[in-house]
Amino acid sequence: MSHDHDHDNELDPFAARVRALETILAQKGLIDPAAIDVIVDTYETKIGPRNGARVVAKAWRDPAYADWLKRDATAAIGSLSYTGRQGEHMQAVFNTQDTHNLVVCTLCSCYPWSVLGLPPVWYKAPPYRSRAVIDPRGVLEEFGLTLPADKKIRVWDSTAELRYLVVPMRPEGTEGWSEERLAELVSRDAMIGTGLAEQPA
Amino acid sequence: MNGPQDLGGLMGFGSVAPEKDEPYFHAAWERRALGVTLTAGAMGAWNIDESRHAREALHPAVYYSSSYYEIWIKALEVLLKRHGFVSQRDLEAGKAVDPAATPKRVLKAENVPAVLAKGSPCDRPVAQAARFKAGDAVRTKNFNPTGHTRLPRYARGKHGVIEAVHDGFVFPDSNAHGHGENPQWVYTVVFEGSEIWGEGADPTLRVSIDAWESYLEPA
Numbered sequence: 001m002s003h004d005h006d007h008d009n010e011l012d013p014f015a016a017r018v019r020a021l022e023t024i025l026a027q028k029g030l031i032d033p034a035a036i037d038v039i040v041d042t043y044e045t046k047i048g049p050r051n052g053a054r055v056v057a058k059a060w061r062d063p064a065y066a067d068w069l070k071r072d073a074t075a076a077i078g079s080l081s082y083t084g085r086q087g088e089h090m091q092a093v094f095n096t097q098d099t100h101n102l103v104v105c106t107l108c109s110c111y112p113w114s115v116l117g118l119p120p121v122w123y124k125a126p127p128y129r130s131r132a133v134i135d136p137r138g139v140l141e142e143f144g145l146t147l148p149a150d151k152k153i154r155v156w157d158s159t160a161e162l163r164y165l166v167v168p169m170r171p172e173g174t175e176g177w178s179e180e181r182l183a184e185l186v187s188r189d190a191m192i193g194t195g196l197a198e199q200p201a
Numbered sequence: 202m203n204g205p206q207d208l209g210g211l212m213g214f215g216s217v218a219p220e221k222d223e224p225y226f227h228a229a230w231e232r233r234a235l236g237v238t239l240t241a242g243a244m245g246a247w248n249i250d251e252s253r254h255a256r257e258a259l260h261p262a263v264y265y266s267s268s269y270y271e272i273w274i275k276a277l278e279v280l281l282k283r284h285g286f287v288s289q290r291d292l293e294a295g296k297a298v299d300p301a302a303t304p305k306r307v308l309k310a311e312n313v314p315a316v317l318a319k320g321s322p323c324d325r326p327v328a329q330a331a332r333f334k335a336g337d338a339v340r341t342k343n344f345n346p347t348g349h350t351r352l353p354r355y356a357r358g359k360h361g362v363i364e365a366v367h368d369g370f371v372f373p374d375s376n377a378h379g380h381g382e383n384p385q386w387v388y389t390v391v392f393e394g395s396e397i398w399g400e401g402a403d404p405t406l407r408v409s410i411d412a413w414e415s416y417l418e419p420a
Contacts, residue, residue: 036236106209160411
């Protein structure tokens with residue numbers, strides 16, 4: 001489903017179609033093209049997985065914050081000023097020794113934008129959306145993650161307006177690390193459940 | 202509707218193919234597609250449920266052969282025509298030809314940060330008490346509505362357990378069609394993998410959905 005082209009070319013019919021739509025709406029005064037620039041800049045430079053990584057790192061270091069995050073993720077995450085579109089109603093789910101969590105939206109592409117930014121193409125595409133609920137182990141293998149056979153798997157299908165953030169387990173050997181240093185170990189995939197936190201180098 | 206969007210458990214789409222260091226956008230037009238979709242939505246003529254329904258109502262052959270931003274744009278054209286903002290003549294001309302309906306508002310650049318930071322919360326008060334509590338055994342409805350619904354096919358007619366009671370949320374099945382928000386309690390319902398997939402299911406698997414109260418009956 002992903003496209004190989006990395007540039008817009010006058011001959012690309014879909015690029016022309018989007019440009020025409022924007023032109024029509026702007027000519028009619030229905031949209032402000034400068035607003036599009038601000039939206040794109042926001043999601044390209046300001047809102048991304050670093051937000052979520054900070055939430056996770058803080059929860060690792062601060063048991064009271066972790067408890068708050070468990071009970072009321074919307075408020076706990078909002079306290080770090082991560083709020084808004086596609087993060088209005090948050091729930092954090094914690095990986096344990098027993099259980100690994102995996103998040104999907106089989107019906108569309110629901111994703112916690114306020115903490116992870118825009119979703120990757122694979123998250124929105126049919127292979128992941130179809131298989132995560134029936135063959136999660138097979139999906140995880142494709143991310144290079146093999147779970148022990150006795151590890152329980154919990155798949156969260158985001159069918160309503162709750163948005164899920166996976167809190168991966170804190171790696172061993174990180175005692176006393178700062179929040180900033182811990183956050184470096186938390187990838188986007190670890191917060192979707194298609195990865196684990198990185199081991200300290 | 203039993204449309205192309207309802208993907209859980211379907212087969213034959215191949216491997217997930219995660220892309221290393223994936224960029225947010227794979228072509229410049231995708232940036233504009235994101236922004237056009239959000240700014241057009243900000244006119245306030247339709248809600249998120251109607252826009253989701255417009256995407257899933259695309260022909261399955263179109264849906265499966267389109268990237269996600271292509272799906273957004275194709276559905277956006279449907280919404281803009283439905284609500285009188287854009288005509289087929291406009292689209293064919295590639296410029297404004299016909300007059301447009303009046304939007305409730307136009308999102309200006311200076312207001313974007315506040316609008317994105319606020320989002321669109323969908324929790325609403327519900328007059329009656331929640332019918333279920335955590336730990337209750339439930340069975341999901343078996344139905345096949347022709348309109349919008351958020352109960353996936355794989356989870357219909359299945360036994361599960363209420364794990365959490367959330368807030369009252371806007372009911373998408375009616376909101377998508379202009380029939381009002383009619384908020385209902387929403388629950389996290391957990392199913393054993395074997396209840397959903399039967400023989401050969403991963404014995405370590407449990408799947409949950411978030412279900413509106415009318416999707417559920419006591420079991």
